[in-house]
Amino acid sequence: xxxxxxxxxxxxxxxxxxxxxxxxxxxxxxxxxxxxxxxxxxxxxxxxxxxxxxxxxxxxxxxxxxxxxxxxxxxxxxxxxxxxxxxxxxxxxxxxxxxxxxxxxxxxxxxxxxxxxxxxxxxxxxxxxxxxxxxxxxxxxxxxxxxxxxxxxxxxxxxxxxxxxxxxxxxxxxxxxxxxxxxxxxxxxxxxxxxxxxxxxxxxxxxxxxxxxxxxxxxxxxxxxxxxxxxxxxxxxxxxxxxxxxxxxxxxxxxxxxxxxxxxxxxxxxxxxxxxxxxxxxxxxxxxxxxxxxxxxxxxxxxxxxxxx
Numbered sequence: 001x002x003x004x005x006x007x008x009x010x011x012x013x014x015x016x017x018x019x020x021x022x023x024x025x026x027x028x029x030x031x032x033x034x035x036x037x038x039x040x041x042x043x044x045x046x047x048x049x050x051x052x053x054x055x056x057x058x059x060x061x062x063x064x065x066x067x068x069x070x071x072x073x074x075x076x077x078x079x080x081x082x083x084x085x086x087x088x089x090x091x092x093x094x095x096x097x098x099x100x101x102x103x104x105x106x107x108x109x110x111x112x113x114x115x116x117x118x119x120x121x122x123x124x125x126x127x128x129x130x131x132x133x134x135x136x137x138x139x140x141x142x143x144x145x146x147x148x149x150x151x152x153x154x155x156x157x158x159x160x161x162x163x164x165x166x167x168x169x170x171x172x173x174x175x176x177x178x179x180x181x182x183x184x185x186x187x188x189x190x191x192x193x194x195x196x197x198x199x200x201x202x203x204x205x206x207x208x209x210x211x212x213x214x215x216x217x218x219x220x221x222x223x224x225x226x227x228x229x230x231x232x233x234x235x236x237x238x239x240x241x242x243x244x245x246x247x248x249x250x251x252x253x254x255x256x257x258x259x260x261x262x263x264x265x266x267x268x269x270x271x272x273x274x275x276x277x278x279x280x281x282x283x284x285x286x287x288x289x290x291x292x293x294x295x296x297x298x299x300x301x302x303x304x305x306x307x308x309x
Contacts, residue, residue, distance in 0.1 A: 005041060008048060013037060018044040020051060031073075032066050064107070065100035067144060068092050071135045081217060083197050083260035091131040104136070104145040112153050122156035129153060165274045165282045173270050180251040181266045183238045184258060187248060188276060190231050192283035193223050196276055200258040202247045207235060 007013075010022045011034070018034040034047040071077060072092060077085055098115060099107060112129060119125040133150035140148060170189055174182050188199055197217045206213050212225040212235070225231070238247050243255035250256055267276055 008045075011044070011048065018047075020048060030066075030070065063100060064102050064104060065096055067104060067135065067139055068096055068100065070142075070144075071138050074138060076134070076138045081197060086260045087127070088131050088134070091128055092135070095128065095132060095135075099132075104139055107149045109149045109153055112149050116153070116156065123158050126155045126158065129155065161278075163274055163278050163281075165278045167282075169272065169274060170279070170282065173272050177266070177270060178251065180241065180249065181263075183234065183241070184248045184263070185276075185279065186234055187231075187238070188279040189283050190228075190234065191225055192280050193225060195280070196260070196263060200246070200248060200260070200263065203245045204239065204242075204247060205245075207239070207247060 007018075011018055011020050013019070016038075017036050019031060020034050021031045032051060034051070035043045072089060077088060080088065099111070112132065115132075116125040116129055119128065129150055133148055136145055136148040136150060139145035170185070174185055177185055184199065188194075188196070191199070191212075193216075194202070194214055195217060198214050201217070202212065202214060210224060211227055213222070214225075215222050235247060238249075241251070242249040243253075244257060246257035248258055250258060250262065263276055
């Protein structure tokens with residue numbers, strides 16, 4: 001049985017493809033797909049020679065698809081909030097079929113404008129533009145692109161969301177939601193101050209006898225949510241079921257907190273017409289009378305409410 005041919009330095013076979021990996025500077029490493037294994041060694045060597053030539057001449061390496069992969073593994077993305085990372089990764093996955101086969105220098109402003117014009121939702125088109133712009137800013141800092149084609153393309157006008165959720169809608173969702181998600185839904189409906197990111201990141205040490213202390217993820221401002229009987233009972237139940245440091249955790253093993261994608265999936269399974277964010281507006285308008293939510297009997301099984309420690 002003949003031995004497999006020895007591959008050039010930096011080349012390996014992974015997932016049925018020849019891949020080329022090389023460190024090309026401090027903190028910078030490329031990982032490119034050269035070709036499929038079935039395409040043969042000749043194609044692999046031809047593509048490898050092109051990459052090496054581009055490295056020597058300083059030309060951008062590879063396609064936008066390869067740049068997207070590089071961006072997803074970058075510290076630039078890792079430094080963003082977890083919810084932002086999830087959204088950017090999702091959008092990058094949508095951008096790959098559109099621009100993946102092109103090289104960065106081939107993309108013009110007209111291409112970006114056409115992409116935005118073809119999208120039905122103006123707000124989502126703005127998100128796609130923002131993500132693509134961030135990818136190009138990353139590429140420019142790495143010397144992989146000379147300009148950002150998103151610059152100069154005006155954003156679509158966005159109108160603030162004014163969806164008003166009714167108490168009946170929330171109660172209907174609470175009745176069919178899984179227990180762990182029902183607690184998270186109820187918490188957002190009772191607390192107007194914390195955003196979704198603040199709520200799912202809330203840990204046990206933030207729960208004090210005086211209330212729930214947290215710093216807003218968006219502004220950094222400190223807040224204290226004072227106890228009500230209903231909120232105290234809800235948090236107590238959440239802590240009893242949580243097997244990790246977070247107040248609101250998913251019912252699974254090993255224990256893990258909620259993530260932005262997990263909340264999105266849970267809301268989709270509920271098949272409701274409002275978003276998780278819409279609950280903050282309801283909480284703000286009903287803060288003085290939370291009993292209107294209709295959960296008081298459920299979370300006041302005990303007549304005597306003891307402080308949450």
